[in-house]
Amino acid sequence: MIRSEILREIAPILRDQLVICNIGIPSQELHAIDDQPSNFYMLGTMGLASSIGLGLALAQPKTVIAIDGDGSVLTNLGTLPTIANNVADNYILLIIDNGSYGSTGDQPTYAGKKTSLAAVAQACGCERVIECQAEDTGAVLQAAIDARQMTVIVCKCDSGNAKMPVITMDPVVIKDRFMKAVQA
Amino acid sequence: MNIDKKIVDDLVANDVSFITTVPCKQLAGVIEEVDRREGILHVPSNKEDEGMGLCAGAWMGGKRPAIIMQNTAIGVTINTLATLIQYYRMPLPMLISYRGELREPVACQVEMAVHTKALLAQLNIPTYHFHHQSDAAELDEILKYTFMCNKPVAILTDANFWGGYGDQ
Ligand SMILES: Cc1ncc(C[n+]2csc(CCOP(=O)(O)OP(=O)(O)O)c2C)c(N)n1
Ligand SMILES: [Mg+2]
Numbered sequence: 001m002i003r004s005e006i007l008r009e010i011a012p013i014l015r016d017q018l019v020i021c022n023i024g025i026p027s028q029e030l031h032a033i034d035d036q037p038s039n040f041y042m043l044g045t046m047g048l049a050s051s052i053g054l055g056l057a058l059a060q061p062k063t064v065i066a067i068d069g070d071g072s073v074l075t076n077l078g079t080l081p082t083i084a085n086n087v088a089d090n091y092i093l094l095i096i097d098n099g100s101y102g103s104t105g106d107q108p109t110y111a112g113k114k115t116s117l118a119a120v121a122q123a124c125g126c127e128r129v130i131e132c133q134a135e136d137t138g139a140v141l142q143a144a145i146d147a148r149q150m151t152v153i154v155c156k157c158d159s160g161n162a163k164m165p166v167i168t169m170d171p172v173v174i175k176d177r178f179m180k181a182v183q184a
Numbered sequence: 185m186n187i188d189k190k191i192v193d194d195l196v197a198n199d200v201s202f203i204t205t206v207p208c209k210q211l212a213g214v215i216e217e218v219d220r221r222e223g224i225l226h227v228p229s230n231k232e233d234e235g236m237g238l239c240a241g242a243w244m245g246g247k248r249p250a251i252i253m254q255n256t257a258i259g260v261t262i263n264t265l266a267t268l269i270q271y272y273r274m275p276l277p278m279l280i281s282y283r284g285e286l287r288e289p290v291a292c293q294v295e296m297a298v299h300t301k302a303l304l305a306q307l308n309i310p311t312y313h314f315h316h317q318s319d320a321a322e323l324d325e326i327l328k329y330t331f332m333c334n335k336p337v338a339i340l341t342d343a344n345f346w347g348g349y350g351d352q
Contacts, residue, residue: 020241040244044267048237051229052268055241055249058225059202078230082238086227175272179244 001134003096004029004162006155007067010138014039017145018182020053020066024103025161026096030067032164037177041167047076050093054083057091060182063145064090070097070111077120083152084125092144093152094137100159118154126152134158187317187346188213191279194320196223198327200250200277202242204228204235208254208281210346215252232257233264236276243274248331250277255284255340256296258303265307265336275334277327282313282340287348304338311338314345 003026007014011034019039021027027041042049050073053066073079073095083093099112111117118131128149132140134157144151191214195203202225205215218226225247229235232253239249257280269276283290284297304311310333312326313319323339330337343349 042268044271045233045237045264048233048240048264048268051234051237052241052244055202055227055238055243056245057241058227058238059242059245059247076231076234076237078234079237082227082229082234171272175244175274182244182246 002158002160002162003098003102004033004164006096006134006137006157008033010141013138013141013145014065018056018062018064020049020056020064022049022067022069022072022096025164026067026069026103028164028167029162031167036181038181040178041169041174043167043171047072050079050083051076053093054079054086054088054091056182057088058086061090062182063092064088065092065094065141067094067096069102070095070099070117071101071109073117074109074111074115080121080124080126083150084121084127087150089149091150092141094141095152095154096157097154098157098159102159102161106159106161118152121152121154126150128152129154131156187320188217190320191323192217192221194323194327195250196221197324198248198331200248200327201225202227202239202247202249203252204238204249205252206230206232206235206254206257208283209349210281210283210341210343211252211254211279214279218252231260233261236261236264236269239276240268240272240274248275250279252279254281255300256293258300259296262303262307265309269336270307273334275331276336277330278336278338280338280340281346282342285342285344287343289349300340309336309338311340313340313342315342317345319345
């Protein structure tokens with residue numbers, strides 16, 4: 001399974017939650033599959049989806065799902081100790097680990113080689129870390145929402161991208177409708 | 185009046201309730217003061233761009249954020265300032281220790297000091313420079329201005345402002 005197939009499968013779960021989505025093709029895919037005001041698309045700034053998601057979860061009570069990529073987590077590895085040490089039980093970090101920098105042409109990352117992001121998250125002090133296969137993502141994600149415990153999910157999947165249009169929505173519109181969804 | 189207390193009083197009076205920090209020797213007192221306040225959630229970050237991500241999330245979650253960092257962090261955060269904070273139009277007061285100015289004992293600090301104001305100007309970031317403790321009288325107005333215009337705003341605080349480097 002590739003990222004777009006996972007997103008299609010979990011879209012019915014995501015649509016009722018606040019979602020912060022990783023830069024590039026992940027956001028394009030989510031936007032094309034099921035655009036929602038409760039989705040915050042990152043148009044730039046590789047690496048900060050997990051940080052934005054944590055700040056959001058700490059600031060208000062609704063469940064927040066940050067959909068990140070292995071490459072982006074590797075570029076902002078400092079996020080994992082911050083997550084571990086500032087527990088927000090309404091926070092789920094879903095790392096779609098395709099072992100590559102998908103958006104830029106599937107160049108391999110170290111997460112697809114010797115480095116285990118689940119083991120790194122655990123070593124950083126994250127208490128609920130679940131590594132799963134792509135097929136099980138929906139069930140694992142729903143269980144994490146129901147558990148109301150901070151969870152890091154590392155979803156191992158294949159590399160590959162669906163062809164989706166670039167997001168042309170203005171960033172201020174994305175932010176504005178997202179903030180209204182947060183307050184609703 | 186104690187300057188650390190005055191700064192944090194102004195932050196609290198302007199409803200700032202989420203603060204992230206990466207320490208600088210000169211900011212030690214103000215960070216301690218932040219930790220003492222019940223009404224502020226202090227989430228230390230490991231790198232300042234990460235901290236700005238936390239602040240962006242807190243802002244969208246309804247909390248007014250601030251970041252406390254050293255001026256060397258301008259070199260770390262340019263992409264984040266341009267493509268996250270400015271692109272999505274979010275307010276972010278940045279209380280910055282301005283290392284490498286007069287009375288600086290560490291030569292390497294001067295290397296980023298000479299770029300600090302030029303980089304901030306290039307980014308069109310409103311910038312205030314506190315050189316004397318009396319300059320902090322404007323902090324309240326600067327915070328109001330930041331949350332009025334939804335921009336990142338830099339408050340540079342130099343060694344003279346903090347009273348030198350003590351024993352260094
Ligand atoms: C600072 C910076 N460096 C490089 C890029 C180019 N870039 C955009 S997305 C991306 C890949 C991200 O990979 P990952 O987070 O694993 O997501 P995937 O597309 O694989 O799902 C890269 C390298 C960028 N946007 N910013
Ligand atoms: Mg990837």
